[in-house]
Amino acid sequence: MEVNVLIGGAAGQGMETIMNLLGKALVREGFGLIYSKDYMSRVRGGHNFTRLRIAPGSPWTTVESADVMVALNEETYYIHRDSLTPSGRVIYDPELFKLPEGETRGVPVELKKLAEEAGGRVMANTVAVGALLVLMGLDIQAVEELLKDTFAHKEGVAEKNIKALKAGYDTAARTCSACFDLPPKNEGGKKLFIDGNQVLGMGALASGCRFLSAYPMTPSTGIMNYLAGKSPEYPVVVEQAEDEIAAINMALGASYAGIRAMTCTSGGGFSLMVEGVSLAGMTETPIVIAVAMRPGPATGLPTRTEQGDLEFILHSGHGEFPRAVLSATSHEDAFYRLNKAFELADRYQTPVFFLSDQNFADTHRSIEPYDFNRLACNRHLVEEGGFEEPYKRYRITESGISPRALPGQFENEVVLVDSDEHDENGNIIEDANTRRAMVEKRMRKIQALAEEMDEPDLYGDPHPDVLLIGWGSTYGVIREAVDALAALGTKTAMLHFSDLWPLPQKRLRSLLTEVEKSYCIENNARGQLSALIRRETGLLAGGSILKYDGRPFLPREIVEEVQNDLQS
């Protein structure tokens, strides 16, 4: 039992407003849901749509079919009418366009007119929300409260919106009331309704990040927006840098001088940052670099999704130095994993990447609230009397990790870092012995770092015949594919990587040799995780299921490809 809603229109018509309002109200009512966006790289016009799926528990993916469609323009109806279920309904404005002869699923609601009557055209979206509520058999109370909260500081706005909401509700009720059965509500208290970028922004702030410098770039900008929105109340500085080169270098300066610092970008912006990655490696300066991937090369598809930059991130920056690469798999996990990225950066004094993508960044889900007690903020700085004098920033140690002090931390001690090869003091050197010692010192850090990597998540049949391997934002969709294949009688499991580098190998080595058939499922054209596994373990994942049209996988696509391959 589930209900799927699709809202479509031109950019600028406010689909997001509707979904945010409706989604949050539904989550407050106790329903589990996911809402994803499909939008174009433009401010006005074109065709954008969002999908909302209300299903038991906390659904992982949206689906193609729609039970209810809100067509804010005529084009939306024609593009999506085939995915509207036979018993579905389409809410439309009869003053804007007519549905074709024979279309019996229409729910006419004069969105524009009713909004104007309530106080302004801008509230057409609120009218639509009212119509959606009645179709699903919900009362308007939850949204009413939400409108009051949202517009508490704007006099009269909440009242007007509530009027618009009621108008939509009453009008749609004439056609159809409670014509869809909603799934059972979730037990167990309040849930969050949050998107991926908000998860990362909140995770960064609660991890002690005091500085974010970035240049706006879709789909990473939401992280910047979140932190900037918090900067008046919390001790965090957000600076829009003149370019991505400045962004990473500013963050490194801030980190050197003592605060947890981060930058965020997407592939194109990250291309500019790469010299800074190398600088972080050489100066052994902690930094977290969040890269929200979108399809490349070059400008690519700015508002779409891809997992095409794994190889790039793994190899970014000239020279050899330790790094860690973690990824955003689910909203539940990413919050804590970003904290881990900050912890690793401080502990190993090296760049740590946090890879997400548009699919993760822009998707809202209903999830359990986070436990902030699970977050850590260990800076691994030396304390008074805890270091050999004089202080040397790059003192050679067994672990390769040098005691880290901050400039200004100790009277008369100075901290020198250098992008040139350097001695223990940080001074430029060119002699072979010191160079060798410093390379070895940095490389020694990798061993312990590798031990910190979490093994990939194993889900499904404990003794599978078929293994689906993935990483990053495909967690939910592969899980659903595993369930679907299991229901069809195939013993299937998922092995899903959150931590990617240094590549955790134990589970991979034991499982890959046991299963009959394995597939790497990736949103890219070349199977980059598959290549990484081959390079690091010598093992081959049997097949690759790849998608590179800029859209996230649907469970159906994975199931079909696996079935076709197993049959052939």
Added chain:
Amino acid sequence: MTCKADQFIIGETAWCPGCGNFAIREALSEALADLCLPPHEVLLVSGIGQAAKIPHYIRVNGFNGLHGRALPPAVGARIANKNLKVIVESGDGDSYGEGGNHFIHNIRRNPDIAHFVHDNQVYGLTKGQASPTSEPGMKTGVQVEGVAMPPLNPLSLALVMGAGFVARCFSGEKEHLKETMKAAINFSGYALIDILQPCVSFNKVNTHGWYKNRVFFPEIEDPGDWSAAMELSRQWGEQIPLGIFYNKPHQTFEESQAALEGEPLSFRPFNPEDYSSLQEDFL
């Protein structure tokens, strides 16, 4: 605490005998001593080039970063710890060429940073190519027919962008340089000193004598007169004026950041549990 210039001088330099960098280093060490700044409270940030090696030869905190990228980490350091006196020191290629975008936008940003540019009008470390400030017609191994582009005028550019402190010095006028450095370090906001200096190895046009014969100290009646400063910044050739052309502070980047009020961010305590109310936004 002793405030002696020689406490700052360290290291065997990689500079050529007769290089203007020596006088600049001396002036800086004397300026720091005159201001009685302890080494741990000063941060020297540089990029790459002969001038940019200075953090290795002055004993204060140092961030010797990437070519052209001295300003961004300096801003970051100010955000982390506003108690640090931050000085950026690099060459003309680093500051005006590779780092041009950061130069322009940090004038707009106005962080409390003193920026000392060793301007010898040539690339030293890469052995003698044109820099953004090279004289037109100067022949080099790359500009074989002579430099074709007009030079960048850093002082005019800084003034146009709204810099609050704009000065020109000459490494051969060390006392003046030292006093100007002190004024720049004490200035609240971004302060630029373009320091003319000879490159004894690669610039055979703008030699010590060439500068010495041209520099003069004009009477500057009102350092808040932008038009007069602009006029001075455009004088070049037979007569090259030195001095603080413009000196008028305005709101700094740091003053505009709510988060920077109070203790430096670097030394503030942190407890993740204090942040759990953040998720109320999403309930």
